Amino acid sequence: MNTPQYRFGENEVDPATRQLTHAGHRLHAEPKVFDVLVLLLRHRQRVVTKQELLDGVWGRMVVTDGVIARTVMKARKLIGDDAAEPTMIKTVHRVGYRFVAAVDEVIAAAPSALADGATPGAAPGRIAVLPFVNDTGDPQQAWIELGLMATAVDELVHAIGAEGVVPVAELLAALGDSDTDPDSDTAAPLDAVVATLGNALGPVDIVQARLSHATRAGDFALRFTTLGPASAGRSGVLDGSDPVRLSRQWARRLANALPQVPSADTRFAAAAHARARKALHEERWGSAARLLRVALDLLPHDPELQLDHACCLAGQRDPRAEGVLHSAWLDARAAGHAGREQRALQLLAACHHSRGNFAEAERLLGDGLRIAEAAGDADAELQWLLCGAQTLTCLDKPAVASWMLDRAEQLSLRLDDPVAMARLLDVRGRLALYRADVAHALASFEAAAPLNERHGLNAAAAHGLAHVGHCLLDLGRMADAAAHYQRALDHAERSGNPVAIGLCGACSVRHAPPQDADALLARMRSAGAPPATVALAEAFALGRRGLLRQAVAALDRAGHGMAHSQSFGYHAAVLRTRLLVRLGRLDEAFDRCEELRARAAGRLQRAMLGSSLHLRALVAHAEGSQRSALALLHDSLGAQGPSIARADARLDAVWLHLKAGDRAAAHALLGEAGPFMQAALASGYVPALRVQAAWQSLVDTGRAVLHDSESHGLPSLHDLACDRGARRERGPLPSPAMQGLRDTASA
The missing domain is CATH 3.40.50.10610 (ABC-type transport auxiliary lipoprotein component)
Incomplete structure (x- = not known):
């Protein structure tokens, strides 16, 4: 049977032997990329719809439009087509693609079975x-x-x-x-x-x-x-x-x-690899790891499989990931495979970023961006810009990060890549949070969430919805935040990403009604959340029930698993210090405040400094030093940007001003928090309700009625009911450290 070959420009495509050559040199084409190119060539007289590409190339596999777009971009790159101004493969927006270059179709005779003296029926x-x-x-x-x-x-x-x-x-x-x-x-x-x-x-x-x-x-x-x-x-x-x-x-x-005829094992491994790639794209690390193990058992030396396995290890925060990625990068570099080298380098940079080694991540990102720009690889350049902007935000370089995001936005629009646009919006939201612009951060995260949901990126959607919840908390919309955390947990469970499950589950337990805590904790355990995040969520639930000693024990269990995440470690440290204050272990609480202040660095530096000052104010108030507590609270307000933590510090300061009879200072602080107070009161936020009731009693009767007893404390401690026996755990008051702090604040 005669088979057609397609020649255009310096390219030649032979579907019979699955060979693609450019200027006489054979190119390595991924199977799906080659199939897409052949399908477009065969139907070059018309537009090939995305559904036709799905049916003809992927069959029954479930893939997203983003996968098709990336496969077409790889095909363009192979044949030398410019993604910005394509002259071979044109994009027909919202419909599909068409091959528009001039093509010579050559009919080549199939090779004879008797060539070179072969006998009929001879084995290859x-x-x-x-x-x-x-x-x-x-x-x-x-x-x-x-x-x-x-x-x-x-x-x-x-x-x-x-x-x-x-x-x-x-x-x-x-x-x-x-x-x-x-x-x-x-x-x-x-x-x-x-x-x-x-x-x-x-x-x-x-x-x-x-x-x-x-x-x-x-x-x-x-x-x-x-x-x-x-x-x-x-x-x-x-x-x-x-x-x-x-x-x-x-x-x-x-x-x-050599012309290769794939064996049954190779075909089976390729099918498992394709499904693993889809799971990696959706950040379903558990499913991807199982599929990659199957493929690696059959093809243990395949470099693409090894690199995907390293990507999976990095996604699971496995300590082996860095070494495996470094080896994969060196192997790709030695083999001269530019695409694999860039991907390994990008994953290695992301691995350093996740470990908090931002300086090394910045160095690798700079190298990768220069390589992509020199090669004219727009797709790789876009990914480097997005990674670089996120790392530079953590390095306190917002101006350069903003420039990178502007450049990335131009590229994502030119490449028509909605997945990259969703990630870009997410990074813009993080940058806005760094600049204390909660409203713009909320708008960015809300715009990214539906894009991630539409393209099946459940892990990214979970993280985005959790960030929406954080922003809503900062704006005082507590009920809306709790609902978004629940939606985020639903997506995290569908993704199978343990980190996303842990983050969204802990936030849900902390802000959902107390009666829902047990059910949410059961969901976290069954979905495979990391034990450390389950223990942190248990500590939040136990603290709200007044079981403070059990909550401290839960934090002890969580401690060793918090090293990989600065954010989880920060929230665990804050909760532990608040628990110690309620238990009356004030010397230990003061030491924890100092540890938190000393660890303040990176993107959470302002939050950690502000929280350490607020926690020291709680300790000072528990020691009976109201003036020191007020001074520390005002320092805390100046140290951190708009956030729920800053709002709690403001409410505590208003409470103490009311207690001291300083109506003017309390009124000034409340006036600055007007929008937050309105939203928080509408959501039934207990600290806001307590402050509002005290202020109203001052207006009505001329004196504030404050329930500042052992069972209540300052408004920010509303979610930690006092443990029985806490009075018995108090040491001698005041401690030497607290006496020095009080003297400094008074001065």
């Missing part, structure tokens, strides 16, 4: 790797003859399947039955070996390699020659210091040059 040719020839002159290197031969055969088996390679034992048996010397320097004996092995084994391609010393001291040169119908004329030289690595590189190069 196999590769026979001869024993390596030791040209080093060193008898101690005699092991290379069979040792490197076995290494190369093993690499070829993994690359093209066992059915395409002659086993070592079978080859040696066939050579032993003949008088042919494969180590001769002349070409005639190799021809004789081809004929001899062809008679014994059927159609084969002979490969012979010679190892000698290279010009540079300590290096070796591996020269190889091939003979046979599939690989005749191929030869070359590889240099390096490790003979074993040279033999593997040579085997991989040979495998890439």
